Every structure is written in C-alpha cells, then in structure tokens.
Amino acid sequence: MTLVLEGTELRVTARNFPTNKGGLCRKGWTADQLLRIPGRLTTPLMRKHKGEPLRPVSWDDALDRVAGQLLAIRAEYGADAVGVFGGGGLTNEKAYLLGKFARVALRTANIDYNGRFCMASSAAANNLAFGADRGLPFPLADIPDANVILIAGGNPAETMPPIMQYFDQQRRRGGKLIVADPRETLTAKAADLHLQLTPGTDTALANGLLHIAIQDGLVDREFIAARTVGFEAVHHTVGTYWPARVERITGIAESQLRAAAHLLGKAATAMVLSARGSEQQSNGVDNVLAFINLVLALGKAGKPHCGYGCLTGQGNGQGGREHGQKADQLPGYRRLDNPEHRTAIAKLWNVDPDDLPAPGKSACELLDALGLAGGVHALLVFASNIVVSAPRAATLPERLQALDLLVVVDSFLSETAALADVVLPTTQWAEEDGTMTNLEGRVILRRAARSPPQGVRTDTQILKSLANRLGCVDGFDDAPPLIFEELRRASAGGIADYSGISYERIEAEQGVFWPCTSEQHMGTPRMFLERFATGDGRARFHAVEYRGAAEEPDRDYPFYLTTGRLMNHYQTGAQTRRIPELAAAAAGPFVEMHPQVGRTLGVQDGGLVILSTRRGEMLLPARMAAGIRLDTLFVPFHWGGMGSINRLTNQALDPISKIPEFKVCAARIDMPPPPSDATIHL
Numbered sequence: 001m002t003l004v005l006e007g008t009e010l011r012v013t014a015r016n017f018p019t020n021k022g023g024l025c026r027k028g029w030t031a032d033q034l035l036r037i038p039g040r041l042t043t044p045l046m047r048k049h050k051g052e053p054l055r056p057v058s059w060d061d062a063l064d065r066v067a068g069q070l071l072a073i074r075a076e077y078g079a080d081a082v083g084v085f086g087g088g089g090l091t092n093e094k095a096y097l098l099g100k101f102a103r104v105a106l107r108t109a110n111i112d113y114n115g116r117f118c119m120a121s122s123a124a125a126n127n128l129a130f131g132a133d134r135g136l137p138f139p140l141a142d143i144p145d146a147n148v149i150l151i152a153g154g155n156p157a158e159t160m161p162p163i164m165q166y167f168d169q170q171r172r173r174g175g176k177l178i179v180a181d182p183r184e185t186l187t188a189k190a191a192d193l194h195l196q197l198t199p200g201t202d203t204a205l206a207n208g209l210l211h212i213a214i215q216d217g218l219v220d221r222e223f224i225a226a227r228t229v230g231f232e233a234v235h236h237t238v239g240t241y242w243p244a245r246v247e248r249i250t251g252i253a254e255s256q257l258r259a260a261a262h263l264l265g266k267a268a269t270a271m272v273l274s275a276r277g278s279e280q281q282s283n284g285v286d287n288v289l290a291f292i293n294l295v296l297a298l299g300k301a302g303k304p305h306c307g308y309g310c311l312t313g314q315g316n317g318q319g320g321r322e323h324g325q326k327a328d329q330l331p332g333y334r335r336l337d338n339p340e341h342r343t344a345i346a347k348l349w350n351v352d353p354d355d356l357p358a359p360g361k362s363a364c365e366l367l368d369a370l371g372l373a374g375g376v377h378a379l380l381v382f383a384s385n386i387v388v389s390a391p392r393a394a395t396l397p398e399r400l401q402a403l404d405l406l407v408v409v410d411s412f413l414s415e416t417a418a419l420a421d422v423v424l425p426t427t428q429w430a431e432e433d434g435t436m437t438n439l440e441g442r443v444i445l446r447r448a449a450r451s452p453p454q455g456v457r458t459d460t461q462i463l464k465s466l467a468n469r470l471g472c473v474d475g476f477d478d479a480p481p482l483i484f485e486e487l488r489r490a491s492a493g494g495i496a497d498y499s500g501i502s503y504e505r506i507e508a509e510q511g512v513f514w515p516c517t518s519e520q521h522m523g524t525p526r527m528f529l530e531r532f533a534t535g536d537g538r539a540r541f542h543a544v545e546y547r548g549a550a551e552e553p554d555r556d557y558p559f560y561l562t563t564g565r566l567m568n569h570y571q572t573g574a575q576t577r578r579i580p581e582l583a584a585a586a587a588g589p590f591v592e593m594h595p596q597v598g599r600t601l602g603v604q605d606g607g608l609v610i611l612s613t614r615r616g617e618m619l620l621p622a623r624m625a626a627g628i629r630l631d632t633l634f635v636p637f638h639w640g641g642m643g644s645i646n647r648l649t650n651q652a653l654d655p656i657s658k659i660p661e662f663k664v665c666a667a668r669i670d671m672p673p674p675p676s677d678a679t680i681h682l
Contacts, residue, residue: 003032003430003449010035010430010449018510019140019438023162026582027570033579034428035450039412041425042455050401054423059457059465062422066380067469069405070106073378079107079357083366083376086113086325087383088314091434091446092498093483094459095316096331096490097476098382099324104349104475105467109360110376112327114384116363119317120657121284122274122310128285129292129308129540130301131533132495133333135318135439136273136309139513139525144169145305147267150178150260152202152291153277153663154311157186158567163311164190176267178260180205181277182562183592183634184627193260199560199632200549200664201250202278206290207546208246209261210297211238216258218265220299227302227532230541234293237543249546251629265298269305276313276564280662282652286544293541301539302528312439314571315429319437322496323487327366328359331487332494335359341494348490350475362658364391364651371402378405382459387415388572388639391660393646394616409462414574415640426459427452433480435506441524442511443501492517495533549664550652551614553631557666560632561613563645564663573638588621589643592634593669595624601669610670611635613648619672633667 003010012032014022044062045054057065073081084102086095095113102111115123119135126133143149143166156163167177167190179191180202188194197205213219214235224231243254264270272295278287292301292308300306312318323331334341336359346353361369367390369375379400390396400406400419408420417423431452437443452458457465464478477483481503492499500516500523513523531537553559568585569576576582591611593603603609605624610617611633619642620635628634635645650665 019440019442020162021165023165025161026568027576030579030581031429034575035430037578039578040453041411041413041423042453043425045423047421050421054420062424063465063469066405066407066422067466070378070470073404074106077377080109080360081375081377082106082108082110083370083379084108084111085363085366085379085381085384085386086111086320088113088115088118088317088320089383090316090320090325090459091436091480092316092319092323092443092487093434093480094382095320095325096323096487097460097463097483099329099331100349101463101467101476103324103356104351105470105472107355107357109357110327110366110369111325111360112363112366113320113325114363114386114389115314115317115321115326116658117280117389117660117662118276118313119279119310119321120659121279121281121654122288123321124285124657125288125292126310128542129289129296130528131535132527133321134441134514134527135312136441137307137527138305138309139440139442140166142305142526143167143271144173144175146170146175146269146271148176148178148263148270150180150264150270150272151187151311152180152272152274152287153279154273154275155181155185155187155564156275156311157190159275159313159565160311161567176263178263182560182629182632183625188627193256193263195252195256195260196629197250197252198629199562200281200283201546202281202287203283203290203544204241204246204249204546205252206287206294207238207241207544208243208250208257209264210234210294211241211246212243212258212261213265213294213298214238216262216265218261219297223299224297228296228539228541229536230543231297233543234297234541237545241546264294264300269303270298270300271305271307271309273309273311275311277562277663279310280659281664282550282654282661283547284654284659285656286547289542289544293544296539296541302532304526304529307528310439316436318439318441319435319443322437323491327362332491332498333496334494344493345490348486364653364658364660367392367396367399370399377403378407379403380407380409381416382409385414385416385572385574385640387419388574388637388644388646391646391649391651391662393644409459412574412578414572424462425456426462427456431456432458435484437514441513441527443498443506443514444511445503445506550661551650551665553666557613557668558631559667559669560629561611561648561665561667562632562634562663563637563649564634566636566638569636569638571638572640577638586636586638589618589635589639589645590623591620591669592623592625592628594628594630595626597630597669598622598624602671603669608672610672611648611667612670613650613665613667615648615650618642618645618648633669637662
C-alpha cells in the first residue's frame with residue numbers, strides 16, 4: 001500500500017507491488033484510520049506504586065525509572081532476572097537492535113518474541129530438513145505454475161486475501177488445489193478437494209499420503225538418491241499408515257486420501273504449504289516434517305514451481321525471526337550455542353564472546369518464569385499484547401502484576417500496557433523508515449509518510465536511550481539506515497545473509513531476496529535449486545510417528561476446540577478493534593458448531609452457550625456452520641478479558657519449537673441456567 005494526502009489527512013491507496021499486485025485486504029484499506037483514531041499514546045505513563053493509576057510523566061522521568069530499576073534488579077537477582085519480549089511486527093532494524101540490547105546492554109539470556117506462538121514449528125522443521133528457514137523458498141509468482149497445491153491448516157482467503165489471486169491464477173491455468181482443514185473455510189470452499197481431517201491428526205495424514213505414494217509407485221527415486229538422505233527410515237515408518245488406518249485416525253475417506261496422493265504424485269510441479277492449523281500443536285514440528293517428507297519423496301523440492309513453504313502470520317514474521325530476538329539466536333540466523341557464531345558477532349559488537357549470554361528461555365517458558373524465585377523479575381515488552389496472545393491467559397495478568405517492573409512500549413493502551421508500571425509511547429507503521437522481510441524472503445523498505453505526534457519516540461530511540469542509561473554509551477544507533485548497515489555486516493556469512501542488500505537496491509529493485517551475499521549478487525528468489533543449505537547439500541528426511549494431541553476429547557469434554565482468525569481482525573485486535581468499521585463487522589467472539597450439534601444440544605443460532613475446557617469456561621453466542629466437523633468447535637482469538645479464548649486453550653508445548661497447542665484441546669458445550677426471578681427484576 002501507499003499513503004496519499006487528501007486534504008489534511010493521509011489515505012491508503014493500492015500500490016502495484018510485485019507481491020500483492022495492487023491488492024489489499026479490508027484491514028489494509030482501513031489502516032490509515034489508526035493514524036487518527038482516539039486513544040493514541042503521546043506521552044509516557046507511569047504509576048508510582050503498585051495499585052496506583054498510570055499518570056503522564058516526562059520522558060526523562062520514565063527512562064530514568066526504567067533504567068534505575070533494571071540496574072537494581074540485575075544487581076539483586078542477576079542479569080537473567082530481566083526479560084525482553086519482542087514481536088513479529090517489528091522492523092528488521094528494531095528486531096536486530098532489540099536482540100543486541102538484550103545481550104549487550106542487559107546481558108540477559110531471556111529474550112524471545114511472539115513468533116514463538118506463530119511460525120516456530122515450521123521454522124524448526126525447515127532448519128532440520130533443509131538447513132535454512134525461509135517461509136517460502138520460492139517467490140509467490142511461482143504459485144500459478146504449480147500443477148497441484150496442498151494447503152495444510154491454512155485459510156489465506158481470510159487471513160491474507162491478496163495472496164488468493166495467485167491461487168486463482170493457478171486454477172485458471174488448470175491447476176488443482178487441495179485444502180486440509182477441519183472447517184470448510186473460504187479457502188476450503190475454493191478447493192478442488194477438501195480433506196476435512198480430525199484436529200491434531202496432520203502427521204497421520206501426511207504419513208498416509210506418503211504410504212500411498214510409495215505403494216502406487218509415485219515417488220521420485222532418482223531425486224531421493226541424488227539429493228536427500230534418510231529415506232529408508234521414513235519408508236519403514238509410513239509402512240504402517242495404510243489408508244484404512246489413516247481413515248480411522250483422520251476421518252478422511254480412503255478414496256479422498258488416494259485422490260490427494262495421486263494428484264500430488266502425478267503432477268509435474270507441486271507444492272505443500274502449511275500454516276497455523278498444522279503448526280500450533282504440541283506435535284507441530286512432526287506435522288511439518290511429515291509434510292516435508294512427502295514433498296521430498298515426490299521429488300517436488302529444489303525445483304522451479306515446487307517445494308514446501310510456510311504461510312507466515314505476522315507483518316514481519318519472516319524478518320522478525322532472523323536477526324536475534326529469538327532466545328537461541330544471533331543475527332543472520334546464527335546460533336548462540338555456536339562458538340564461531342558468538343565470536344563473529346562479539347567482534348562486531350566490540351564485546352568479549354564470553355560476555356554474550358547462553359541461549360535463554362523460549363517465550364512460554366519465559367512467561368512461566370515471571371515473578372518466581374530464580375526467575376524473571378522485570379519484563380520489557382515491545383510490539384506484543386501478551387495478555388491476549390499467550391497461553392495461560394487467565395493467570396498471566398496476575399503474574400505480570402507480581403513483577404518488580406513491567407515496561408510496555410506501544411502506540412495504544414493495550415490489555416498488556418494497561419497492567420504496566422511504565423508505558424512508553426512509540427511510533428506507528430507510517431511514521432518511521434525501516435525494512436521488513438515478507439513470506440517469500442523479499443526484503444522490502446517502508447518509508448515514513450508523516451512525522452509522529454509530538455511526544456512520541458521510535459522503538460530504536462527508546463532502546464538507545466535505555467542502553468546509554470545502562471552504561472552503553474557507544475554502539476547503539478537509533479537511525480534505521482545506520483542500524484541496517486550494521487545488520488548487513490552482522491548477517492554477512494550467515495544463513496540469512498543481507499550483506500548485499502541496501503536501501504537503494506531495495507527501492508530500485510522493488511525488494512531483494514535473501515541470501516544476497518554481495519552488492520553484485522542478484523539475490524535468491526528460488527532457494528535450493530542446486531543444493532540445500534545443509535553441510536552436504538542434501539535435504540534430510542525425518543521419520544515421525546503420529547501421536548495424538550496432548551489432550552483428546554473424552555466423555556466429560558467430548559468436542560475438539562480449535563482457534564483461529566477472522567478476516568476483519570488481526571492478531572490480538574489491539575489495533576483492528578479500534579477501527580469502527582472492523583469492530584462493527586466482528587464485534588466479539590463466538591463459538592462455531594455444526595447445526596446438527598446445535599439441534600442435539602438445543603442451541604439456537606445466536607443463542608448463548610457455556611464453552612468449557614479443563615482450564616475454565618466462557619459464555620459465548622453460538623454460530624451454526626454446516627462446514628465444520630461434527631466433533632469440532634471453533635472460536636476466534638482476537639479479544640481480551642473474558643473474551644480471550646486463550647484462557648481455555650491447552651498450554652502444552654511442542655518439545656522442539658516450544659509452540660503452544662492453540663489448535664487442539666478437549667471441550668464441552670452446556671446451556672446456561674435460565675435467569676432467576678431476582679435477575680429478571682434487577
């Protein structure tokens with residue numbers, strides 16, 4: 001998009017950019033309203049003591065308070081008693097500087113970000129299988145030339161509508177679209193084949209498809225021998241996933257399983273794309289690895305118009321996970337537990353490698369350590385509304401209030417900011433320069449369209465001011481071009497190598513694909529064409545067995561509960577719920593169920609029901625949808641307070657990615673008691 005001045009106000013207009021080709025979703029068309037709606041924070045807020053209200057203060061008072069308490073907490077409890085929580089909406093420059101701030105100014109190991117709730121399973125699986133994690137290892141422009149595409153657990157028609165033009169073009173060219181989802185979403189309705197699987201059975205589905213492909217001679221033995229390792233173990237594992245067994249596990253008819261396997265196996269070009277439905281599970285990494293096994297066995301990787309890809313879920317979901325705000329990471333996808341990586345970055349940062357902390361706690365583990373003895377006593381939150389987005393939403397506010405210090409940097413008083421001891425007002429998307437990296441690995445440049453309101457500072461200005469107060473008088477620039485130049489040097493030689501990318505190139509070329517190793521390098525729109533990013537250049541198969549969700553339905557809780565997004569809202573709704581048009585279109589949460597379930601339970605469309613899990617209950621209006629499985633309930637997650645569905649979801653984590661199991665838990669529906677006479681007369 002771009003902004004144009006109409007009278008005295010900036011308005012969104014479409015931009016014919018290579019990725020969206022002028023397309024915007026409803027959230028994009030209304031984004032300019034965020035620049036002028038009431039409630040914008042323009043001065044720091046601080047409460048003198050716990051329980052007192054937030055009051056406006058000067059920047060010096062706020063920053064001095066934060067720095068002073070951080071130093072005191074570090075002196076009393078140690079450096080790791082300070083935690084930092086970032087976000088996938090931060091620009092690359094901010095994400096890089098935040099990671100450097102945590103490790104150099106704070107010297108804490110405990111930094112992570114909300115991408116741990118989003119793309120973490122795919123990222124882990126990509127690294128394991130391919131040696132590198134880029135959401136799509138090919139450009140979006142390749143999608144129309146894929147003969148067959150399987151989308152597993154994704155609904156881009158609602159979550160990223162502009163991308164649907166590529167799938168529409170693919171089908172106009174004769175391509176086939178397969179969607180695996182427990183719900184008949186808008187994307188599933190557009191598909192040629194809808195695999196309506198039982199929630200949490202993705203690994204069984206992928207293993208079953210591979211079983212059929214092997215049995216029916218659809219695998220590419222030449223590709224397997226030339227470009228992969230580990231196939232025999234996978235071959236042995238999937239041998240027990242015969243179609244009848246997979247039908248019992250997934251609920252997908254054997255005929256549909258065979259149809260999907262043959263469509264993918266016989267296609268000259270094919271892709272498998274996963275999203276949160278498959279990834280936000282306690283077996284999310286296994287799910288993705290199983291789909292990657294399928295892609296590799298069919299020889300549909302490392303070739304044009306083929307491959308596995310992840311549909312990222314945040315504004316800078318790709319770039320935000322590359323340059324150091326993850327618990328185990330240094331810039332350029334380097335690792336904190338690698339001595340060579342530590343030495344390279346320490347030299348650039350002018351610190352001793354031994355002074356860099358070890359890998360810290362992942363996001364959920366970090367939040368679980370709040371206020372505990374030996375845990376985290378101060379937390380700085382940037383670009384994240386964790387009170388709504390994190391698991392254990394019912395108990396997290398109490399944990400946050402138990403901290404010695406909670407600092408939130410935001411443009412609005414979100415549910416999380418409202419609990420803070422200090423709130424620092426920051427710029428919005430149209431008020432600062434910076435780069436972002438989209439799902440296809442294209443680094444793009446966002447230019448400021450206006451100056452921020454008086455009294456508002458950028459995240460990088462805040463980080464520099466705090467670093468100076470913590471004793472780091474050098475090494476922290478706050479100008480995005482200067483930070484990006486340092487990021488280029490820090491990423492040089494890493495997996496996500498930006499060293500050949502500059503602001504000038506991005507503008508001239510409408511984005512540059514990483515890795516880009518020099519100014520003469522053309523960038524890499526398609527990865528893995530000659531070799532994968534592993535030591536020997538071969539992709540890795542990983543044998544994975546289906547294991548059920550951490551919590552399955554039973555007699556007391558007979559339904560599967562799953563969660564997801566709506567077209568009109570974004571993430572926790574901290575911004576979109578403030579836009580009247582979007583708020584009116586989706587005013588609150590609801591529970592979606594099959595009409596037959598509603599009739600059995602005596603529930604009317606729009607009638608109130610009690611949705612319960614082992615973590616708590618919610619009073620919600622019911623919404624009937626014939627396209628959802630009979631055993632499945634769906635609730636969107638865009639609201640806080642008593643409307644937060646994450647109060648009910650299971651906090652079980654994937655053992656590798658540490659992603660919470662937002663997509664599967666056991667639930668039940670009850671009817672609320674009739675109002676008493678006393679209630680009627682109130």
